[in-house]
Amino acid sequence: MKKTPLNQWHHNHGARMVDFSGWDMPIQYEGIIAEHMRTRQGASLFDVSHMGELYLEGKDALANLERLLPNRFGDMKTGQVRYSPMLYENGTFVDDLSVYRLCDDKFLLCVNASNKDKDHAWIAQNIKGEVVLTDKSDATGQIAIQGPKAEAILKKLVKIDLTKIGYWFFDWDLIDGKELLIARMGYTGEDGFEIFIDQEHTLWLWEKLMELGQEEGLQPAGLGARDTLRLEVAFPLYGQEIDDKHLALGCGMSRFMDLEKEFIGRSPLLAAQKAGLKEQLVKFVLVGKGVPRNHCKVVDLNSRELIGEVTSGSHSPVLSGGIGMAWIKAEHAQPGKIIGIEVRDRVLEAKLIQGSFVKTSKKA
Template sequence: MGQRTVFHDWHAGHGARMVDFAGWDMPVQYTTIIDEHSAVRNAAGLFDISHMGRLNFHGPDALALIQKIYTNNAATMKDGQVRYGLVCNDNGGIRDDVLVYRWPYSWAMVVNASNRPKIVDWINDSKGSLDVQIEDQTLSTCMVAVQGPRALEIVAGLTDADASKLGYYYAAPTLCMGQKAVLSRTGYTGEDGVEIMIGNAHGVALWEELVKRGAKPAGLGCRDTLRLEAAMPLYGHELSEEIDPFQAGLAWAVKMDKGDFRGKAALAQRQNGGTLRRRVGLELHSKRIAREGTIVRIAGKDVGIVTSGTHSPTFGRPIAMAYVAPWLQPVGTQVIVDIRGNEELAVVVPMPFYKRK
């Protein structure tokens, strides 16, 4: 049995189908994936994302330590700002993709559930003589996401901080239903919305209030179709210790001019690394889904591999992300994907597949 979030009994009592995800027992769906996906695109969905790792950094050298392990530049962040970036290994491969939070007196980082132990070890390995205390709050707090065009209206009044006045990718420490919490205008669905972190004891009351206000419980099944339409990479699929940020199309999250950081020397070598495969978006005209592991071919030659593929509920056809030889990157390039022996045509299309209006 996996690790349970504070919402486990609620999920189980409301018909959720549970699956193991990175050692956590998580809901994959309550109704159907397409139904929950549509709710997020058209109204608002509610996700339990308590499995995500929540790390606090205290002490005078917190910024110095974050700068050392993070590819983006934390020094230019404003108080309350949230910034995406990567943690790289010394070869320039991606150890994790993370969000860094800047508070007036401290810092925080949200990391992938599957990578939390690895990143905690990496932080400690990188710390040296820096004066920083790391506090892992993953097990004492919980985290929910309210996502969709109605998300801000649904959370209005629940927190002392006003979500609608918070900039995109900004967060605020606040009171939520009278309890200490963090309200963050972030998400992983391609929709506007918020993520709320709160102490375990207050999670279920908040969840039930959000449901009462019209947020539809949604599982990891649609979280995957939503993030795929938004072309957001998922660690273990598009990102790995072997893939560098340039291959992944995340050069914007690497600041080579910010000073030294782990992986920088290797990244400088890989930056113009011509022959490495690159992440692209593919659209198929068949109904078959090109799933992870599907080989991409051109003129009978293997030129790439699919890292995530699904049926796009929004477009009603299969979409995929793949790593392909760099000369196949231009939009409009036609390739063949071999789906269980069926050769189907796929076309390179711009990412994201879906962009909210």
């Protein structure tokens, strides 16, 4: 099993560990709900060193990105980050990723741990011209500090002015000779930062932040809270909402794609758009008690016709009830509509909603 530089720390601090696509990762320390609420109200530290870091560099790096990914990158400044899906020729997902512009001709691509090798192979196969692809995942650690108090804690460590870093922007800092790339973003919906650092200095950074955050009540949070936090703000997760079976349409990806430009996977999207969407990714809140789970069937309440499947379902600690996302037939995807979720031998009523499930501290 693969280990992050913080693996021993997690074991020493009572974390419950799980196999997360080949990585020995903490699912929880104290408890998912406590860690979740602390992230919403204070701040938490997440070990996300398992994420993949790929670099594209060279005179043709930008041109390759523009063709490889549906989002636009030409107008990005150095120090800016942009989210994008990455699609196969058939318009389904290879992965979703964040692209960091390090300088004119160098980009960092942060990809899902479970997809890293597949992504590397796909990119290598599709790039051309003067461009070099490098995988620095093993040499790189990554720590996320998330929550309304994240900035107050991090500012005790860094020399740069964090208030100057907007959401989806980053900057570098040098602390005790160690280089940090600090990006204001995250997977929790809260204000916060994701910090890249050399693998060998990751434990130093983690312990330093834990120490500096004592006053604000900073504690570590595991993958369990990371999942409920991202679900409450309806962020997709590869392998659940998005995968190599669903088209990148009808799932909130439109604002991350420029259908006017040429990119891999574009034509099936244009064709499907013209023909009309068959399926849509929706968000629902259970009306009564219960917990919807991944793969639960979605049915029409009157006819009991099967109309879709839950992609992520869980208990929302903030709403104190069941929430989820599901791919359902497009004709049923009307906000406010009550649908049925099959949980074991019962059909639970759920209401379709628009927007995020909860409000957060994130600065727009």
